Amino acid sequence: LHLLDISWFTESMSAGHPVQILDRHKVQQADEVEVAVFSVPSYACQRRTSLDNRNTVLTDALSLLAENAELSDQDGRGVAFRRAAAVMKSLPEPVTSMTQLRGLPCLGEHSLRVIRDVLENGASREVESMKQSKQYKALKVLTGVFGVGAKTAARWIREGIHTLHQLRNSGHTLNRAQQAGLEHYDDLNQQVSKAEAEAIQQIVEEVVASVLPGAKVTLTGGFRRGKLMGHDVDFLITHPEEGKEVGLMSKVVSWLESQGFLLYQKTTRNSYLVSDDSPALPPSNMDRFERCLSIFKLAQDQPHRAKQLGALPLDTAEHRRGDSGLQTDQDSCSQRIQTPGGQEDTKPWRAVRVDLVVSPISQFAFAVLGWTGSKLFERELRRWAGQEKAMSLSSHALYDNKKRKYLQASSEEEIFAHLDLEFIPPSERNA
Ligand code: DCT
Numbered sequence: 384l385h386l387l388d389i390s391w392f393t394e395s396m397s398a399g400h401p402v403q404i405l406d407r408h409k410v411q412q413a414d415e416v417e418v419a420v421f422s423v424p425s426y427a428c429q430r431r432t433s434l435d436n437r438n439t440v441l442t443d444a445l446s447l448l449a450e451n452a453e454l455s456d457q458d459g460r461g462v463a464f465r466r467a468a469a470v471m472k473s474l475p476e477p478v479t480s481m482t483q484l485r486g487l488p489c490l491g492e493h494s495l496r497v498i499r500d501v502l503e504n505g506a507s508r509e510v511e512s513m514k515q516s517k518q519y520k521a522l523k524v525l526t527g528v529f530g531v532g533a534k535t536a537a538r539w540i541r542e543g544i545h546t547l548h549q550l551r552n553s554g555h556t557l558n559r560a561q562q563a564g565l566e567h568y569d570d571l572n573q574q575v576s577k578a579e580a581e582a583i584q585q586i587v588e589e590v591v592a593s594v595l596p597g598a599k600v601t602l603t604g605g606f607r608r609g610k611l612m613g614h615d616v617d618f619l620i621t622h623p624e625e626g627k628e629v630g631l632m633s634k635v636v637s638w639l640e641s642q643g644f645l646l647y648q649k650t651t652r653n654s655y656l657v658s659d660d661s662p663a664l665p666p667s668n669m670d671r672f673e674r675c676l677s678i679f680k681l682a683q684d685q686p687h688r689a690k691q692l693g694a695l696p697l698d699t700a701e702h703r704r705g706d707s708g709l710q711t712d713q714d715s716c717s718q719r720i721q722t723p724g725g726q727e728d729t730k731p732w733r734a735v736r737v738d739l740v741v742s743p744i745s746q747f748a749f750a751v752l753g754w755t756g757s758k759l760f761e762r763e764l765r766r767w768a769g770q771e772k773a774m775s776l777s778s779h780a781l782y783d784n785k786k787r788k789y790l791q792a793s794s795e796e797e798i799f800a801h802l803d804l805e806f807i808p809p810s811e812r813n814a
């Protein structure tokens with residue numbers, strides 16, 4: 384056995400210099416097999432994680448366990464599996480044996496058991512049986528409705544509601560978001576492509592330019608990290624002159640609504656104020672900007688639409704969701720229209736989840752960093768700031784608890800520098 388030891392680790396954790404290859408050496412043993420032994424720093428924000436994942440079978444299994452934990456309201460377990468998956472995503476080569484993993488951080492007993500099962504048997508028995516379980520299937524279907532979270536889904540399941548058909552006939556009064564979610568269920572459970580995101584960006588840019596010349600629109604979320612598909616489209620809007628952005632959201636939303644672009648929208652007002660003497664950090668760093676959660680009506684040219692859906696039959700929702708294996712009883716006839724020629728065809732538009740956020744320029748660097756993700760990368764940045772640097776990071780500000788003051792930044796690079804971290808570009812924040 385040749386043990387090719389690729390040590391990736393920080394020169395100094397507190398100095399924050401991230402991943403380096405320190406050395407490579409071979410340990411000669413009996414036969415000719417060569418395997419790499421990995422070492423990575425423990426915070427995801429110290430690592431570079433591109434979209435080129437060499438261990439998808441392992442990370443898919445761990446991510447499913449994470450998802451199931453989150454859907455079951457077990458966030459602690461969810462984070463543990465997310466961290467384990469993120470470590471596997473950052474490895475430069477496919478893992479073939481357990482010996483390669485000794486010394487890696489964030490791999491708990493449970494995650495290691497799952498990895499071993501996948502390496503030895505090609506799949507994890509636990510994950511496979513979870514995927515087939517009634518509980519998981521029902522949680523997936525119900526939380527697939529926009530506006531339905533884990534707690535609501537669990538309550539409905541306890542009442543015996545497992546399908547959309549049962550939900551519709553349950554007599555439950557759904558709120559406005561959930562009604563829209565049910566109505567556009569199929570569309571919203573179909574991934575959004577980069578091309579669709581760009582088409583929406585064009586519309587948003589035109590609207591923003593017409594209501595506030597000079598304002599800037601930035602595509603954030605997964606698409607800024609280079610993803611080709613996403614579950615929604617996230618935008619951040621600002622203006623180079625502080626204060627000019629006030630009132631912008633309502634104008635943008637009114638204009639979009641008047642043009643028939645919005646199938647649903649809910650705007651929340653900005654409630655964040657930086658105070659001079661205390662951190663005043665919001666309990667959740669996501670909810671203090673002026674923010675509009677919307678469902679966009681995106682026109683689709685028919686040939687493109689047809690090509691995109693390929694030869695898939697349109698009779699059930701599960702066909703369009705590919706291999707999820709989930710059964711729903713969505714009446715997808717609502718997704719068909721009669722063409723003038725009398726032929727059945729897809730409707731000429733689709734519903735897409737779009738998030739709009741407005742930030743003042745003074746907070747823009749923090750906002751763009753906070754909204755670029757991934758979710759785990761953000762969580763790890765905040766954990767690093769708190770535990771290693773005694774600082775509080777949000778998508779509005781960075782507060783130094785020891786110096787008792789806010790640290791200003793006008794770029795993401797400056798924030799990484801304040802945190803003593805090497806700058807990680809968006810395309811390598813796919814933890
Ligand atoms: N975010 C976060 N914490 C949350 C929710 C979101 O830090 N609880 C940040 C990270 C990503 C960004 O907001 C946008 O969120 P999503 O759209 O949910 O994530 P995404 O990476 O864009 O994923 P997708 O490509 O599926 O839209």
Ligand code: MG
Pocket residue numbers: 604605606613614615616617
């Ligand atoms: Mg997104």
